[in-house]
Amino acid sequence: MHDLSETIVAVSTPPGRGGISVIRTSGPSAPAIVSACLKGNPTLGRKPRRATLADFEDQLGRPIDRVLVTFFPAPASYTGQEVIEVSCHGSVPVTAAIIRELTRRGMRLATPGEFTLRAFLNGKLDLSQAEAVRDLVNSQTEYQAQLARQQLDGALSRIVEPLRNELVRIISHLETALEFVEDDVSPEDRQSLHRALEGVESRLGELESGFRFGRLLQEGAQVTIIGRPNAGKSSIFNALVREERAIVTEVPGTTRDALREVIDLGGIPAHLVDTAGIRASQDRLEKAGIDKSYEYLKRSDAVCFVVDGSEAFGEDDWRIWYAVRELPFVLAVNKSDLPRRAEIPAEVRESGAEIVAVSALQGTNMETLLERLARVVARDRPGEQDGVIVSSLRQQGCLSQAKTHLGKGRKAYREGLSEEFVLYDLRKALDAIGQVTGATDVEDILDAIFSTFCVGK
Ligand SMILES: Nc1nc2c(ncn2[C@@H]2O[C@H](COP(=O)(O)OP(=O)(O)OP(=O)(O)O)[C@@H](O)[C@H]2O)c(=O)[nH]1
Ligand SMILES: [Mg+2]
Known part of the structure; x- marks a missing residue:
C-alpha cells in the first residue's frame, strides 16, 4: 500500500536551464518543512493559493535563491493533500540545492507519477483521467492534446459509468431472482434483460473498435x-x-x-x-x-x-x-x-x-x-458523436475482457442456464469494466500505470 503520510518532492519542470523551475511537494509535513527553509519562517497558511515572495535558505541560513511559494491546502489541491509549489530560477544547481535542503529536512523524492497516484488515491481523479494526465504531458500534436484533455475532463468515464451501472442493475435483478426462487423472472423480463445485455455488449464493442485509431494516435x-x-x-x-x-x-x-x-x-x-x-x-x-x-x-x-x-x-x-x-x-x-x-x-x-x-x-x-x-x-476514426477514443492498451484490454465475459453470460442466459452461471460471467464483466476507471479493486494495476509517468507529475 502506498504511504500517504510521507511528504514527497520533485522538480516538475523539465531538467536544464530555463526562466523558472517549479518544485512540487505534497504531504502532511509540506507546510512545516518549506516554511523552515524560508527566511523568517513565514506562516504559509495565511495566504492559500497566492504566491508569496521569499528567500530560500540552506541550513546555515545562506540564501539559495529568491523564490515564489504557493500553498494549496488540503483537500483543495491536485493530490488532495497539502501541496506547496516553489518556483525558483531554472538552474540545475539551484533546483538541486533546494531539493537537497527539502530532503534533508525529511521529504522523500517522488517516484514517477506519484503526485497523480496520490490524486487518484484521494479520489481526485479516476484511473482513466490519471492516464489522460500522462497522455497530455506526452502529447506531440494538438489533436492528441485535445483528446487527452477530453479524457481528463472525464469523457471516457462518462461513457463507461452508465454501462457499469446498467450492468449492476441487471446483476441485481438476477440476484433477486436467485434468492427468491418463487420470484421467477417472467418471459418479458427475460427478453428485456437479454436486450439490455446486448446493448451493453455492443456499446463495449464500439468503444473497443475505436482502439486501432487510438493506438495510431498514441504511437x-x-x-x-x-x-x-x-x-x-x-x-x-x-x-x-x-x-x-x-x-x-x-x-x-x-x-x-x-x-x-x-x-x-x-x-x-x-x-x-x-x-x-x-x-x-x-x-x-x-x-x-x-x-x-x-x-x-x-x-x-x-x-x-x-x-x-x-x-x-x-x-x-x-x-x-x-x-x-x-x-x-x-x-x-x-x-x-x-x-x-x-x-x-x-x-x-x-x-x-x-x-x-x-x-x-x-x-x-x-x-x-x-x-x-x-x-x-485516419480511415478508422470512430464517429465524433461521443468524442471518446480509447487509446491505451490497458483500457482496451479491460473493455475487450468485459465484452468476452458479457458475451458468455448472455449466451448462458439465452440457453436458459441457471442464474448462478450467468451471474458468474456478468460479475467478471463488471469487474473488467470497473478497471477502466478504477471503480473496482485495482491495487495491482496501479504500479503498472503510474510507473509510466514522468517524475513530478
Ligand atoms: N520537373 C520535375 N522534376 C522533378 C520533380 N520531382 C522530382 N524531380 C526530379 O526528378 C529527379 C529524381 O528525383 P528524386 O526525388 O531524387 O527521385 P527518387 O524517386 O527519390 O529517386 P531514387 O532515390 O533514385 O529512387 C531529380 O532530378 C528531381 O529534381 C517534379 O515535380 N518536376
Ligand atoms: Mg530518392
Missing part, C-alpha cells in the same frame, strides 16, 4: 513513400517534411537507405519513410535497399505510391502496384509541371485509389497530398 502511424527510381520520392519526402533532408539527383537509384522523419498528419504523428526506388537491379547495394523498401511497405499504415507523370506507366510501376494494391494508399502522380505522358491504367484508376497530381519541384498540390494521406491514415 504514431507509419507512412511509406514508394515508387520506381527517379519518380521523385525523395523530392516529395523533402517537401512534406519541409526540409532538404534526402539527397535528390537525376541519377536513378539515388536513395539506398530508408530515411524517416516525423510529421503531423491531421493530428496523428506520422513517421514518413523515404525508400529506395524499386526496379529489377543487379547491383548488390541497390538490391539491399529495395528489400528494405518492401520491408517498410509491409509495416505501413498508409502508403504514398509515387509515379513519374512525365513518363509512361511501366513495368516497374506495375510491379509496385501489385505490392501496394491491397494496402491503404494514395497515388501521387508527380512532375505535373512537365507534359503528362503517364496514362494511369484503368485497373489502377478503377481500384478506388485516391489519385493526386503533384509537382514536388514546384510544390504544387502538396497540401492536397498531405490531406489525402491523413484521410487514409
Whole structure:
C-alpha cells in the first residue's frame, strides 16, 4: 500500500536551464518543512493559493535563491493533500540545492507519477483521467492534446459509468431472482434483460473498435513513400517534411537507405519513410535497399505510391502496384509541371485509389497530398458523436475482457442456464469494466500505470 503520510518532492519542470523551475511537494509535513527553509519562517497558511515572495535558505541560513511559494491546502489541491509549489530560477544547481535542503529536512523524492497516484488515491481523479494526465504531458500534436484533455475532463468515464451501472442493475435483478426462487423472472423480463445485455455488449464493442485509431494516435502511424527510381520520392519526402533532408539527383537509384522523419498528419504523428526506388537491379547495394523498401511497405499504415507523370506507366510501376494494391494508399502522380505522358491504367484508376497530381519541384498540390494521406491514415476514426477514443492498451484490454465475459453470460442466459452461471460471467464483466476507471479493486494495476509517468507529475 502506498504511504500517504510521507511528504514527497520533485522538480516538475523539465531538467536544464530555463526562466523558472517549479518544485512540487505534497504531504502532511509540506507546510512545516518549506516554511523552515524560508527566511523568517513565514506562516504559509495565511495566504492559500497566492504566491508569496521569499528567500530560500540552506541550513546555515545562506540564501539559495529568491523564490515564489504557493500553498494549496488540503483537500483543495491536485493530490488532495497539502501541496506547496516553489518556483525558483531554472538552474540545475539551484533546483538541486533546494531539493537537497527539502530532503534533508525529511521529504522523500517522488517516484514517477506519484503526485497523480496520490490524486487518484484521494479520489481526485479516476484511473482513466490519471492516464489522460500522462497522455497530455506526452502529447506531440494538438489533436492528441485535445483528446487527452477530453479524457481528463472525464469523457471516457462518462461513457463507461452508465454501462457499469446498467450492468449492476441487471446483476441485481438476477440476484433477486436467485434468492427468491418463487420470484421467477417472467418471459418479458427475460427478453428485456437479454436486450439490455446486448446493448451493453455492443456499446463495449464500439468503444473497443475505436482502439486501432487510438493506438495510431498514441504511437504514431507509419507512412511509406514508394515508387520506381527517379519518380521523385525523395523530392516529395523533402517537401512534406519541409526540409532538404534526402539527397535528390537525376541519377536513378539515388536513395539506398530508408530515411524517416516525423510529421503531423491531421493530428496523428506520422513517421514518413523515404525508400529506395524499386526496379529489377543487379547491383548488390541497390538490391539491399529495395528489400528494405518492401520491408517498410509491409509495416505501413498508409502508403504514398509515387509515379513519374512525365513518363509512361511501366513495368516497374506495375510491379509496385501489385505490392501496394491491397494496402491503404494514395497515388501521387508527380512532375505535373512537365507534359503528362503517364496514362494511369484503368485497373489502377478503377481500384478506388485516391489519385493526386503533384509537382514536388514546384510544390504544387502538396497540401492536397498531405490531406489525402491523413484521410487514409485516419480511415478508422470512430464517429465524433461521443468524442471518446480509447487509446491505451490497458483500457482496451479491460473493455475487450468485459465484452468476452458479457458475451458468455448472455449466451448462458439465452440457453436458459441457471442464474448462478450467468451471474458468474456478468460479475467478471463488471469487474473488467470497473478497471477502466478504477471503480473496482485495482491495487495491482496501479504500479503498472503510474510507473509510466514522468517524475513530478
Ligand atoms: N520537373 C520535375 N522534376 C522533378 C520533380 N520531382 C522530382 N524531380 C526530379 O526528378 C529527379 C529524381 O528525383 P528524386 O526525388 O531524387 O527521385 P527518387 O524517386 O527519390 O529517386 P531514387 O532515390 O533514385 O529512387 C531529380 O532530378 C528531381 O529534381 C517534379 O515535380 N518536376
Ligand atoms: Mg530518392
